[in-house]
Amino acid sequence: MxxxxxxxxxxxxxxxxxxxxxxxxxxxxxxxxxxxxxxxxxxxxxxxxxxxxxxxxxxxxxxxxxxxxxxxxxxxxxxxxxxxxxxNFIPNAYLVSDTQGKILSANYATATLFNLQQRFLVNKPLVCFIAVEERQAFRCQLNQMHSSECDYVQKWILQIQPRDCEPFEAAITVAPIRDVKGKLTGLRWMVRDTDRVSYQPLLSLER
The missing domain is CATH 1.20.58 (Methane Monooxygenase Hydroxylase; Chain G, domain 1)
Structure with a gap:
């Protein structure tokens, strides 16, 4: 109050x-x-x-x-x-976005991976941290999640572009957030540097 x-x-x-x-x-x-x-x-x-x-x-x-x-x-x-x-104790980058990919919250590992303070990540479009050449494919994949009613976790491989740093290949896991009526209300993301983890994607974005 x-x-x-x-x-x-x-x-x-x-x-x-x-x-x-x-x-x-x-x-x-x-x-x-x-x-x-x-x-x-x-x-x-x-x-x-x-x-x-x-x-x-x-x-x-x-x-x-x-x-x-x-x-x-x-x-x-x-x-x-x-x-x-x-x-903040989770070692992997974890963030929550709205349905359009605008970041609502992010942990400390995300700030480290994206080379930007946590407070500046909020309200930033996630696509800003995707390499330019892969942004169109990223948006297409995001739009497909809107039209799909599936709740399965999707896994992508794409290039992350941190602030003022060289891009790197990342493994991204994304899961839908739905309300009690089944409407898509947001997305959960986990981002990992593939140089640090062994990862086999179920779904890859075309470059």
């Missing part, structure tokens, strides 16, 4: 308390008056008092729900941090 929302909730509670105090004073004044309108005024003030108490209960529930939300957000941040720490 943002600090602004917390501040607004506190201001609402303070205003509600101030309203209740004013109503209590008005009720006491009206109860001691001898004017004929006092009965009507008392009835109005009672209605307002009931309304203010209802608001007070609603405010308490809102604070309770807000606290639960804060607790959930805290737990989610802890889980996400553990997930990121785990990914």
């Amino acid at each position: 943002s600090p602004e929302l917390i501040m607004n909730l506190n201001m609402f509670a303070q205003k509600l308390q101030s309203l209740q105090e004013r109503l209590a004073n008005l009720y006491e004044d009206a109860n001691t008056t001898v004017q004929p309108e006092s009965d009507l005024l008392l009835a109005v003030l009672k209605e307002l008092d009931t309304a203010s108490k209802t608001l007070e209960i609603a405010t308490e529930k809102l604070f309770e729900q807000t606290q639960k939300l804060v607790n959930v957000q805290t737990r989610l941040r802890e889980v996400y941090k553990r997930y990121q720490d785990l990914l």
Whole structure:
């Protein structure tokens, strides 16, 4: 929860308390008056008092729900941090992209392999790190994954072009991410330098 929302909730509670105090004073004044309108005024003030108490209960529930939300957000941040720490320990380059190949997250090994800091990898198209002569084939293969309903893992061999470094041959493993309705929502990638691993591709891009 943002600090602004917390501040607004506190201001609402303070205003509600101030309203209740004013109503209590008005009720006491009206109860001691001898004017004929006092009965009507008392009835109005009672209605307002009931309304203010209802608001007070609603405010308490809102604070309770807000606290639960804060607790959930805290737990989610802890889980996400553990997930990121785990990914950073993986020796191979691992990244997640959207369906068009735009990088959403990447581990430390990816930053090392692509010669670019992790924070600069996010929102970069993966095709930017593919050798120019193989980008068209890469895009074609990516488009085929969109039209396919298969969930099998695909393995490609192609040239990776790191930032300001010489290209190298890499083994790429890609797997689809689907929602509960089966719609393609993203892609998981693992990239390995073939000079460092023994690898036989199931599917190779034509050069």
